[in-house]
Amino acid sequence: MHSSTLLILLLGLMALAYHFGRKRAISSAGGIARINTLHSLPAYYGLYAALWAGIPAMLLMALWSGFQNEILIAILKSELPPSLMDGLSTGQVGLMVNDIENLASGAIVSGSVTPEMQAVADRYAQLQRFADWAMWLAVLAIAVGGMGYAWSRTQPRMRARNRVENIFMVILVVFSSIAILTTLGIVLSVLFESLRFFQSISPLEFFFGTLWSPQTALRADQVGASGAFGAVPLFTGTLMVSAIAMLVAVPIGLMSAIYLSEYAPRRVRSLAKPTLEILAGVPTVVYGFFAALSVAPLIRELGMSMGFSVASESALAAGLVMGIMIIPFVSSLSEDVINAVPQAMRDGSYALGATQSETIWRVIIPAALPGIVGGILLAVSRAIGETMIVVMAAGLAANLTANPLDSVTTVTVQIVTLLTGDQEFDSPKTMAAFALGLTLFAVTLTLNVIALHIVRKYREQYE
Amino acid sequence: MSTTVEAMGQRVGAMSAAELSSRPDSRATVGDVTVANPRMVCREVDVWYGSKQAIKGVSLDIGKNEVVSMIGPSGCGKSTFLRCLNRMNDTIDGCRVEGSIQLDGQDIYDKGLDPVPLRAQVGMVFQKPNPFPKSIYENVAYGPRIHGLTNNKAELDALVEASLRKAGLWNEVKDRLDQPGTGLSGGQQQRLCIARTIAVSPEVILMDEPCSALDPIATAIVEELIDELRANYSIAIVTHSMQQAARVSQRTAYFHMGDLIEVGETNEIFTNPRHKLTEDYITGRFG
């Protein structure tokens, strides 16, 4: 009696509803021959009936499955014999309810099973069976009811086509609201946690403090009990790694975009473009160990041989590899804007006796510049938000340094370290992650908005 | 190469005699394709796009100080032929040009000849005005800068002004040279493009339907300009308007499906076409 069986049954009902809705529409018109007296094509009456049969029933099913357990457990708790509850804290009661649920479903139980518990579990299983049956009945009743409603409404003048259109619109609106509301929910939760963080740590310290040492005491008398939450070293670390990445990605990406869009023969382009796109598809964790295991040691050895002292996890290594990761991003965005410059510009320049490179540097690039800048800003926001590479290659030490050979840490790395492992969810240490996340979100959002605005403006120019 | 060109020239010359006009349905050119003092000489030009032939054995001269107009139904190859004259077809993938085209006696498809400077000698104005997204000044200064035509800013200023004057645009833009060329009206943009072309001192100017995107008043201004330019340049203009061809050109060439059907004095062509296809087109029975 699984609920997926019910779902399949519902789909079957919808198919039936479609069939009969269509049939009824035709017969209400007075047969196939008089079909043009119908407002809409018969299929729309069928769809109308199917939607009425399916959607309310599915909604009910979703709601029911969502709340059934909650309600059953509430009933269970109210019925628990006092002998079982004796001297237990709420937490322990919760554990016991958990045990009972597991017992009822036949899973292994943590404690020993008393006959009393077994009785409660049996009762729970019984309730569950009952609720399942009730759901089946209710859902099928609603489905049949919906079908009947559509049946009774079907007559030649009913505007089935418009109705179906409206229903689809409502469905689409609902789904897009889910997407938007989820985003909103995430942002709000980050915002509220950050506000809680800023109640214990002043924003002034967070945004301008230069010492980052995020630990909180487990005992009041512990050594080094007070944490320091000055995020400036994180910001500078992030900036440095991103800047190095852009120094790598912008020239290489831009040049390859120019080559691909202006010079490359069609055959080369058809090979090189997918290759670059593969580069974009490599999981960042792969770049991460490439950075940590190959590039970082290489840079260290190189630096040592030239007499520099290089940290084994340097900003340079992380930045270089991140730059490589971003190349396809820069190049495909730049290529798009370069291709968007109309051929007429190139023709105009060639017709004046300009060479290809004169045309590119004096006409195409200046014309595409706003779009290219927009693309670069998007890439910067990618770099700032990138996590895996820096986690693996940039290190954890929050050094405030301008030396790319030193180890630095970034906002994303710190968020990861703050939240991995067992954490209390109300210490400033954990909540600092939310404040960092919020800052990161604000910065990348701003960058994206500006970049998209520039790119859009640029597109309009050539429409 | 030159001997074959001469041979071809003789053949065409021979063909353009009475013998040809006596069979007006044939696809060989009716009328005299040569002029007394030619600037450009095209002989037996074939153009292919891939395996599709767009121009079939076209021979035509463009004389000094004359405006030649090319008319014909769309898709007949007027633009293709025009683009052969400054080797703009080189930029099109899969386009192949055969035959001979000379500018002042020099074969422009010669292996050793660089098409880039050629395009400064044979300038081109396009159907849709295509000013660069730069200031009006920079639009005109673009060519001279590339070719190093001036030695200092003052000379460049003078050249820009002279070009804009010749294009009849100076008085309209002299106070806003630093504003974007794309902000001008369509007709002004087209005259800016003509000024830009003039600035590199070409000998021949090719115009591909230069007025088709313009309103009647702007068209009249550009037509007047073309007539003035004739004093210093040779001009080949593609147009879909027979009135325009009649107004601006001294000779007219009628193209049909890749063939050059008939060439002659403009008023001759329009009053007394010799070929059946030309007559059909001109009287509006076709195209």
Ligand SMILES: Nc1ncnc2c1ncn2[C@@H]1O[C@H](COP(=O)(O)OP(=O)(O)O)[C@@H](O)[C@H]1O
């Ligand atoms: N870039 C191109 N690639 C392939 N075929 C082309 C190209 N340009 C033009 N053609 C073809 O060549 C023929 C002549 O075109 P075109 O010279 O543009 O004609 P017109 O300017 O007289 O209207 C047409 O059949 C057209 O489809």
Ligand SMILES: [Mg+2]
């Ligand atoms: Mg054309």
